Amino acid sequence: MDLTLRIWKQAHSRIKGRFETYQMFGVDPDMSFLEMLDVLNESLVEKGDEPVSFDSDCREGICGMCSLTINGVPHGSDKGGTVCQLHMRRFSDGETITIEPWRVSPFSILQDLTVDRSAFDRIIQAGGYITANTGTAADGNALPIPKEDADGAMDAAACIGCGACAASCPNGSAMLFVAAKVSHLAHLPQGAPERATRVMGMVSQMDEEGFGSCTNHAECEAVCPKEISVSHIAKLNREFIRAALKGSL
């Protein structure tokens, strides 16, 4: 199939970006979207032009590195998947595809489609862990955990930290990411002593990074490659209120 690509080009965050148009001919429908961009890049390099810069690593939908907005939708329109899992058979011959980076102000553009998501790491560093030094653990079966709690924790823990939630949110909110992290640990008895400080620390860091507030658009759930439910945001809110009340008593 033949395609027209409109791709965001921007050398770094301090200068203005623009769309560039590229023509692609004979694209194989069995290619992944990123492989299609590889083919484009290789042809650019062989002509001596600069390739399009985008992040990717595992290319199997788990590392969370790839981060493209395709026709206005983070990770593209294929539900429950990342860009690297999207295949060209989802597009049709002659189509024009617009490719942009994640657009949310705490993620500054580093180059073209590559953005800086270190804000997410700082949120985790602000409390998204259980304090258990190596070697201090009791036997793994010493503390039975109901299957539904373990499954609920796993539903949230499936988050790959890609940032599509924040990129899709009209408010630029990172609530689904933070909720997934808080909800994962709040489902489990381990780490309970830190339950209140964890959520307060993470939410405060989220605010400090400049992410917006949640007003229940649920765009995040719609684009999440791991289909993490917005119900975890409700859980985050409960955890936050619980911690706030506890602090004020």
Add this chain to the structure above:
Amino acid sequence: MNLDAKVPSGPLAGKWEKRKFEGKLVNPSNKRKYRIIVVGSGLAGGGAAASLGELGYNVDCFCFQDSPRRAHSIAAQGGINAAKNYQNDGDSVYRLFYDTIKGGDFRSREANVYRLAEVSAAIIDQCVAMGVPFAREYGGVLDNRSFGGAQVSRTFYARGQTGQQLLLGVYSALSRQIDAGQVKMHTRTEMIDLVTVDGEAKGIVTRNLLTGEIESWAADAVILASGGYGPVFYLSTNAIGNNVTATFRAHKKGALFANPCYTQIHPTCIPVSGDHQSKLTLMSESLRNDGRIWVPKNVGDKRNSGEIPSNERDYYLERIYPSFGNLAPRDISSRQAKYACDEGRGVGSSGLGVYLDFQDAIERLGEDVIRQRYGNLFDMYERITGENAYQVPMRIYPAIHYTMGGLWVDYDLMSNVPGLFVLGEANFSDHGANRLGASALMQGLADGYFILPSTIAEYLVGTEPGAIGSDHEELKKAQVVANDRIKRLLSINGRRSASSFHRELGLLMWDKCGMARDADGLKSALESIPALREEFWENLNVPGSGDNLNRELEKAGHVADFLEFSELLVTDALTREESCGGHFREEHQTEEGEAMRDDDNFSFVSAWEYTGETPILHKEELEFEEVHLAVRSYK
């Protein structure tokens, strides 16, 4: 060179206890005086960085990704082994040890493997404490499954995302140490050289991938946990960014590279669909618990799978290996798939595929149960191939997955370069010639959480903390060399992209040094590789400059190293005149086509020394105090 593995004396079961007791300790108040570099942030590197930080050491941790949480450990699907015997099915430390050493075709170091089995149980405990949401039974206890050729259920798992969940556990511990100021994390930073001072590892040179800045870092010890070298074959199940640069640079600075020819080919990957292919996707081996592998009995049978009656199907693993059947180890399953396809019985448009069929399991257990067990894998398969595996069998084919070879280390995980420690997939020690399923996560965490933090003390005690300052001339010299190399890559101005060289090298390696190898093919590869390397340095094109984010430049650096390293891999494969594990030499097989080891002549580790010309082979004889070398039979 005397390769002393420093394995403690005494009974196998007491060696690790003995080592821990006899090893010197760093006084708690002295730990903060030491600075340690960790390269890599996966299970091994991230686990070591966090654990060393908890102990009070100052750690600088480096990764090329934008976050330590993206290291390729994250992609492991199936699970992690541990000798807990929660299922009361006869498992024990000894059985896990024996299975691992047998699975490795008796080419690993006995004492290291025993220790791995010994610490396996504590890994699960630690992960549970960190909040890793392992699968549980309704009573609330941890669930297990049988995995990858094991006859006991000792594998712990978190849906099909075990690696991700374990890595998130490591990452959270690491994040806590970053917050505490014990670990300084350097993301989007790549190690491009090792710095030695008077023969000891004292620092590294890095390139900041965003600014292009070449920097050097001094430390009291350097830990490499930079993963394997699978992408030397171009197509593999590894991440796009995985490379051999960190370990190969250390090799060029004196570290011996051990058993590079031991590469693992995973039997259950989605077949190649075309020339554009950038990676191969693994379908977890756990699928083999319920899926049955078959090809048509007759050559050239191109009917749809559903039209082939069961008496015209060849369930070849069940036929050849009745006791292990579809769970036969990875090397054996892969090779049989290759044979079936070589005979012209392969399926799919390329003929390079075999069926993995769930029809019987769906009839027996119902689609819901299969969906619950493997739903995410079936979804992934459909996304990539456009086929629904609940209705038609999956098509699978072997692909490069893991590399057992790596830098040579002693029992303390220290290389022959004092102060240079190597962990996880980057070292060679635990999996011999073939790694069993669910053992990579176990080794990464064993090395990172429990072994290195204990063994490194002995080396540190003998060094003066901070003896090498950041202005030491060796650091500056290495920085200049690294800068020159970058300039050279940028100034070739040829016509071919780094990827095109990489693809050509990969095809050559897969063809001549893949699932089956013979002397003629290996010798021809040894002629082709230098020619390709020569062309690379004359006809490479890297657009852009060195002072910003330039992925083509990064790639070119990796390919340059692969073009040197591949020659070592092939040389090793040519020298090892036997078949063992993932290394199958056509010349050395039984009449039935099974691998034939030569224990009399090849029961050693090949540890190669870099010379700039023909590498020098050093041998570490493998001494088995406990196990008797047996022919690996899964029939």
